[in-house]
Amino acid sequence: SSELTQDPAVSVALGQTVRITCQGDSLRSYYASWYQQKPGQAPVLVIYGKNNRPSGIPDRFSGSSSGNTASLTITGAQAEDEADYYCNSRDSSGNHGVFGGGTKLTVL
C-alpha cells in the first residue's frame, strides 16, 4: 500500500480548472513532485519543489501544499492534458521515495 493517497479518477471540462490531490503524513515535512504519464510513454516531471515547473511545461500547471495534502492544479485544461498523474515524495522515514497510486484525468 502507498503512503501517498490519490483519487483514482478525476474529470474536467475542456478549458476549466481541475485540482488533483495527494495526501500523506510525510507531506507535512516534504514537498511533493508531480508526473504526467500518457499511455505507452515514460512519466514526465511537471511540478517539483514548492511550485517549480521544468523547462517546457506550460504555466497552466501549478503546485501547492497545505498540511498533509499536496495539490496539482491545471488552470484551463486542454485535451492533451488527459493522462495519469502521480505524486511523489519521501516516505515517513525521509530516506526513501514513494509514489501515490495515480489519478486518471479525463478531459471532457
Place this chain on the structure above:
Amino acid sequence: QVQLVQSGAEVKKPGASVKVSCKASGYTFTSYDINWVRQATGQGLEWMGWMNPNSGNTGYAQKFQGRVTMTRNTSISTAYMELSSLRSEDTAVYYCARGPSITTLDYWGQGTLVTVSS
C-alpha cells in the same frame, strides 16, 4: 540533450535474475543520482531505490532489500539494476530516472519490459 537509454526487453524464468542497464548522455554522469522505478501493466509507479554514481552509495526500498543491487560503470556512464529471485509479480516495465533528488526525477529512460514466466 540529456538522454537515458535502457537495454532491451527481457524474458526470465522464476528464480532467475535480470540486469537492466541505463546509459546516460548529455550531462556529467557522476553529478546526479540515478533512481529506478517500476510499473506493472495497468498499475502505478513503484520506487525501487537510488544510486549515487559518484560514490556508489545506494538506498533501496524496504520491499526490495536483499533482492536488488544498483551499480554503475562511470567509464561508460552506465547504471545497472539487478533484481534476483524473480517471480511473476516482478513482471513490469523498469525505468531509470535521473534525480537531483529522490523526489525530483527530471529525465527518464524509455523503460525496459521484464517478463517473468515459466
